[in-house]
Amino acid sequence: MNTVSQIIGLNWIVIGPTLALVGTALVLLFCTITITTSDNVKKVVTISGIFMTLFTIFLKFGLFSTAGPSSYFSEKILLDEFSLFGNVLLGLVLLLNFYPIWNSSFELKDKTTEAIILTLMSTAGFMLMVDSENFMMLFIGLEIGSISLYALAGINKGSLLSNEASLKYFLLGSLASCILVYGISLMYVSLSITGVYETTIAISFIGIENIPLTTLVGILLLIIGLLFKVAAAPFQSWAPDVYQGSPTGYVGFMAATAKVASFVVLARLCIVSLGLVMDKFELFFSAIIILSILIGSLFATVQTDMKRLIAYSGVIQSGFILSGITSGVNGTSASLFYLAAYIVQLIGIFLIFSVITGELSSDFSMENLSGLFIENKYLSICFSIFMLGLAGLPLTSGFVSKFILITNLWSYEKYILVFALMLSTVAGFYFYLKPIWIAAIDKPENSVPPIQLKLNDKISVGVLAGLTITLGLFPNTLINISRWVVQNYL
């Protein structure tokens, strides 16, 4: 018995975070269905579940320090630097989003636990996805995560906008999953490839010039499926509608988790599996990056809804991150830094939106911001920090991440990309500064109800704004971490 489990590599620590999250979700489900428990008990269960998850990630670090990069469950689950980085980021996204998620779910009255369970399950799925070595495992993790997010987008059943966002997210997300899994099946058909490392072995065994077209098409479809999830142009059409329609309290979580998981998987794919054939995809990736930056910048300037503006800014940021990932090992470490800095600003901005118009509201037009500086100085200063961080002003994490990324691209001699990124940064100042201008200068036309700032929201916003500034002033720790992730592949 012992030997069998050793041969297939049974190790519960490796999937510990997923198990902890699923376990917490099941306990919450049990609490709701069988015994009526008070909200405080559920809150304690959820918080302890999240900390349990973080503790199991810590245990994974312990296992990694002794075993090194290794695969488990008959080469289905992988323990390497990318999976640890992805796990930590996803855990932190859940922790930083705990109060927005809890407050929004509390507003839902009878569906409180449903929403919490969906968020926990979605994180569990995405954690499985970043751990996956086998492509089928990747697909299952992605689906567990995404299906929960489709339901989460439509959790506010009373609002038509929320329903609409949910349906659009579902249809286009499922289309992306279909494309992704067809890519996986084509790779299996052509070279019997089923995993990340098998791709490398198969490609180096058969030789770069002998790779069948089917394999290349399969890899391309797999990448397109992932690009759908990170909303890179021209696959961005769902993002603005979904961000606008979904209940504001959840959007930060929805956007951040899907982006983190997909980008970490994409980074691993580009560095580990496709190192030899990256030349063949260079034109494709360049087109995607330029299109993302162009479409994102053009559409962001004409938006009047803040949530749509942030969605198009997300398209631009996807282009930035992708440009690092596809250029090489050093570029990937810059992109991972960028990713971590970006999601902090993303979560912070949606937290502020949900505080201003209420957690379950859908629309957030720019007029809602007017008079914010007079109304609430604390919120408006934090809002400015996040917006300036997205724009890339010095002293914020946005500047450091853009600086590292562009210098890396310069050293790879990708001058056209550098030029495009610089142009979009300059254009970005227009649409990132406009909301700050409205918040600081404009007077509201009709009187708005005063903002009820809860203490926990105040602390969450403060922590996120502090992180944005701290990463801008002292970026060394995170730079070292992102270098550590890729150092074995140099």
Add this chain to the structure above:
Amino acid sequence: MIEVSTDWYLTLAAILFSIGFIGMMIRRNALIMFMCIELMLNSVNLTFITASKHFGTIEGQISVFFVLVVAAAEVVVGLAIIVSIFKKQSSASVDLLRTSRG
């Protein structure tokens, strides 16, 4: 007598996938789009099965089970979403869903 080789199945799967994809692009009814997704997932299943038979390996057949389970889960969530929209506007056409445009 023509021998039906592996390529035939793969071509059929590719055609089914294309039909599903084109259907997704041109049909405006949410239920039909939903059927197109199912068609695409089933063409993936056919590809997996064919490859499994061709190579004599088991991974493809196991993958089919997972794809089937995922498709079932998508049916549950997707139909719930469509029903909740249908209750509001008594039509499942996605053309009516233009509230969020900008």
